[in-house]
Amino acid sequence: MPQWMVGEFEGYNPMYNTDIRMRIEADGRMSAQASGQNLSGWVNGGQLNVGGSVFDINQSRDGFVTTEVGDRQNEVRYRRVR
Numbered sequence: 001m002p003q004w005m006v007g008e009f010e011g012y013n014p015m016y017n018t019d020i021r022m023r024i025e026a027d028g029r030m031s032a033q034a035s036g037q038n039l040s041g042w043v044n045g046g047q048l049n050v051g052g053s054v055f056d057i058n059q060s061r062d063g064f065v066t067t068e069v070g071d072r073q074n075e076v077r078y079r080r081v082r
Contacts, residue, residue: 001028002059005043009063011078022078 001024011020013034022032024043030050032039041050048055048066055066060077068074 001026001043004059005057005064007080008082009078010081011063011066011076013074013076015074020076020078021081 005024006026007024009022011022012018013020016035018035020032020034022030024030028043030041030043030048039050041048043057046057048057054069056069058065058067063077063079066076066078
């Protein structure tokens with residue numbers, strides 16, 4: 001797990017008009033809050049798995065960008081908050 005992926009991040013999903021707060025642990029576990037819902041998943045080999053969806057993760061200047069595999073319109077930019 002790359003160190004730049006570990007920590008707490010905030011993002012906004014324009015497709016669903018929702019703010020997201022995500023935490024990624026050193027072991028790859030992910031937890032997030034979006035629209036009052038708690039989400040969980042895991043990071044494996046540069047991809048984020050949440051429910052039945054898979055997202056590619058690409059490092060950015062101050063965090064990372066997730067893009068849904070199979071729906072490239074569903075893209076979220078996250079910035080590190082901790």
